[in-house]
Amino acid sequence: MLPMKYLSISLLAAVILSSVFFSPIAQADEEKTEMTAEEKKAAKEEAKAKKAVKKQLALRKRIAFKKKYKSLKAALSAAKKANVVCYAIYSDPATCPVCIKFEENILQSDELKKLKGVAVCYISRSPLSDLGLTMKPSGCILSPDGKKIRDLHYYPSMSAQQYADALSEACPKLELPEETADNSN
DSSP: OOOHHHHHHHHHHHHHHHHHHHHHHHHHHHHHHHHHHHHHHHHHHHHHHHHHHHHHHHHHHHOBTTOEESSHHHHHHHHHHHTOEEEEEEOOTTTOHHHHHIIIIIITSHHHHTOBSSEEEEEESSOBGGGTBOSSSEEEEEOTTSOEEEEOOOOTTOOHHHHHHHHHHHSOOOOOOGGGGGGOO
8 A cells, every 4th residue: 555645646646637638628618618609699690691581582472563552652662571673654544545555465464464573563644753754654663762773664566575574684683681692592
């Protein structure tokens, strides 16, 4: 049996060695736990942002061009909610033969009815002079906040598909939240 003196020294050496060798490991484990908590928080925020984008995309897909709003204010409100543009049109078939052709051949066409997630539509029977829509038929594309982006007019020689393509091309793809715009595909 070892004398008590050697046993105490052995025990003291073991304590010193364990604090030297195992203390950094304990600290590293604590840091790892902190990083994991930060990583969990970041992952939770990313999942929340992805969920918001999916919700936005689902809402965009439900926005159909065939629905016509009764007021420009209502159309802009729907456009803002879905983050799509508003297509404002001045057309009056009661006083304009070209407007009759425009509404029958273009606005009532299957090509435009199939457009989803592109734009909401508002048709005015009176001029929208503040938007520069005074000729019949004429139209313009507005951002969700009501600012004019560009004009989009009808020409009698246009087919419904050409008009639908022109509308789709003219409507900018409004950005989704920045964090996940690249992950939305």
